[in-house]
Amino acid sequence: MNKFAFILHPIRISDITRRFPIFKALPASLTQGIFKQVPPFKTAHITGIKSITGQEAEGWFIVVPWSPEMLLNTRWPIVLDKILKAGHIAEELGVDIMGLGAFLKVVGDKGVSVAKGLSVPVTTGNSYTTASAVQGALLGAERLGIDPKNAHATVVGATGAIGAACARVLCPKVGHLTLCARSMGPLEALQQELRLLNGAEVGIVTDSHEAIKQAEIVITVTSATDTLIEPEDIRPGAVVCDVARPRNVSQAVYERRRDVLVIDGGVIKVPGENVDFGMNFGFPPKHAEACMAETIALCLEGRFESFTIGGDISAQKVSEIDQIATKHGFEISGFRRFERAIPDEEVEAIRKAAGR
Numbered sequence: 001m002n003k004f005a006f007i008l009h010p011i012r013i014s015d016i017t018r019r020f021p022i023f024k025a026l027p028a029s030l031t032q033g034i035f036k037q038v039p040p041f042k043t044a045h046i047t048g049i050k051s052i053t054g055q056e057a058e059g060w061f062i063v064v065p066w067s068p069e070m071l072l073n074t075r076w077p078i079v080l081d082k083i084l085k086a087g088h089i090a091e092e093l094g095v096d097i098m099g100l101g102a103f104l105k106v107v108g109d110k111g112v113s114v115a116k117g118l119s120v121p122v123t124t125g126n127s128y129t130t131a132s133a134v135q136g137a138l139l140g141a142e143r144l145g146i147d148p149k150n151a152h153a154t155v156v157g158a159t160g161a162i163g164a165a166c167a168r169v170l171c172p173k174v175g176h177l178t179l180c181a182r183s184m185g186p187l188e189a190l191q192q193e194l195r196l197l198n199g200a201e202v203g204i205v206t207d208s209h210e211a212i213k214q215a216e217i218v219i220t221v222t223s224a225t226d227t228l229i230e231p232e233d234i235r236p237g238a239v240v241c242d243v244a245r246p247r248n249v250s251q252a253v254y255e256r257r258r259d260v261l262v263i264d265g266g267v268i269k270v271p272g273e274n275v276d277f278g279m280n281f282g283f284p285p286k287h288a289e290a291c292m293a294e295t296i297a298l299c300l301e302g303r304f305e306s307f308t309i310g311g312d313i314s315a316q317k318v319s320e321i322d323q324i325a326t327k328h329g330f331e332i333s334g335f336r337r338f339e340r341a342i343p344d345e346e347v348e349a350i351r352k353a354a355g356r
Helices: 013-019 027-035 069-072 076-092 112-115 124-145 159-174 183-195 210-215 251-256 290-303 315-328 344-353
Strands: 001-006 041-050 056-063 097-100 151-155 176-180 201-205 217-220 239-242 259-266 267-269 288-289
Touching: 001 112, 001 290, 013 097, 056 124, 056 290, 069 290, 076 097, 076 112, 076 267, 097 290, 124 159, 124 217, 124 267, 124 315, 151 210, 151 267, 159 176, 159 183, 159 217, 159 290, 159 315, 176 183, 183 267, 267 290, 288 290, 290 315, 315 344
Parallel strands: 001 056, 001 097, 151 176, 151 217, 176 201, 217 239, 239 259
Antiparallel strands: 041 056, 267 288
16 A cells, blocks of 8 residues: 655644644744744544545655744744654655645745655645646636636736646636736746747736736635735626635635635545545545645555656646546545535525626
8 A cells, every 4th residue: 555644734823722722821922932842743644545446545644833924934944854854754654755735835945855855755736736726716717607718817826836837727728817926027937938828918917906806717826824815806706716725815705795706726525435534624524635635646646756846837747647636536626615615506696696
């Protein structure tokens, strides 16, 4: 049986206090200071994963107990050392491949130094995250009656690894594409690259509110730790696929805007009748983030290589991991928002409220 490990970290301080209730009474800053000294640890055994081809896999979750703010605000050599210690636990478990989750794949050089420092291959999962985000956004557009070929799409966080990959995949599929990020220089470079694809007309902006207001299809995938998109930012009838964790879209959008479809990006159903992740991380049974699903799919396939690392993800890689995942029975999990399934009736009500 092939084996994998997935390295994750708490997204919010509440994730720490839920597991260790004794810290609930402490200020968040003190809790973070305490857990900054805690070494990585193995937290759960993952069983029951079985491909539709018959291949099986097992795995382990290993936790780096740092919040996004701690990872982003600590010097990279210190963060790298912490991730490598988690990787050494994976090596001792005898795994064939290891995945990086959430901000562990954002900080530093996006997995390159981690892969160099370990004997086990490493993947960030960003290729399958890209594939599932674009598929989800386009499926949402179809359900709302939007023709992508004539639609205005926006990628927020377009110069990040996943954002740039989403832009590369979307460009031939939409009529107009707006790229949004904080720095104009990287935006201009990506704009020039995409113009060579003979796809959509490509524009660039640094103001996310401006970028979103005209878009019918939005994919947002920034590394911001606070929400960026508020109810007044989105045009009626738009579909917004929020890939970021923590989320870029405010929950107020769901509460106040009944004429837009906001969906979580990258939620995947993992194959196997008895999948057990050994812990509750907020998803329904048998479901996981696409980055984790990429690690599992590569494990089932026997592709023990550093498949997705660094900041440059090609459309070819995105297509390849999508084919591997499909081969083994992974599925995009319909439409979800804030850990809740969106029923067909609600999607239809959104379409009607938007006047389509």
